[in-house]
Amino acid sequence: MEFCPTCGNMLLYELPHMERPARFYCPTCPYVCQIESKVKIKRHLRLVKKPIDPIFSEDDRKNLNKTTGVNCPDCNHGEASFTQVQTRSADEPMTVFYTCTKCNRTWTEN
Structure with missing residues (x-):
């Protein structure tokens, strides 16, 4: 899921048409995000657990x-x-x- 950076609404998928590639668009504002044909591999970072203080000292x-x-x-x-x-x-x-x-x-x- 992708969200519009301008208004925060969920972007909708638009199928490719003629020479135009597939893209995401915002239904409420003119924001459009082109979809790249390359696959991006995201590296997952390990979360570091913070020490938890006891409730009762x-x-x-x-x-x-x-x-x-x-x-x-x-x-x-x-x-x-x-x-x-x-x-x-x-x-x-x-x-x-x-x-x-x-x-x-x-x-x-x-």
């Missing part, structure tokens, strides 16, 4: 609420810090993120 985790009603799935420790975040639509329940105070494993509960 270590200082935030130290100040989170503590609970003793859950057990860690890894070490079975009975105390964890938690926070609630609305990750889905407003009519869905909040997601609870738990972090074990002993091994720092994080798990969720809907």
Whole structure:
């Protein structure tokens, strides 16, 4: 798909006619783009992933609420810090993120 650099509309394809080669044209403005008969090979560049900062920093985790009603799935420790975040639509329940105070494993509960 090609778009008009002037107005941004999608260009339409026009078949070749007599001596005129095939071309793209804009239906709303006079822009015309000639189609070259040569094939252009575009080189694909690899995207570099940027480092992702954690949502909750270590200082935030130290100040989170503590609970003793859950057990860690890894070490079975009975105390964890938690926070609630609305990750889905407003009519869905909040997601609870738990972090074990002993091994720092994080798990969720809907």
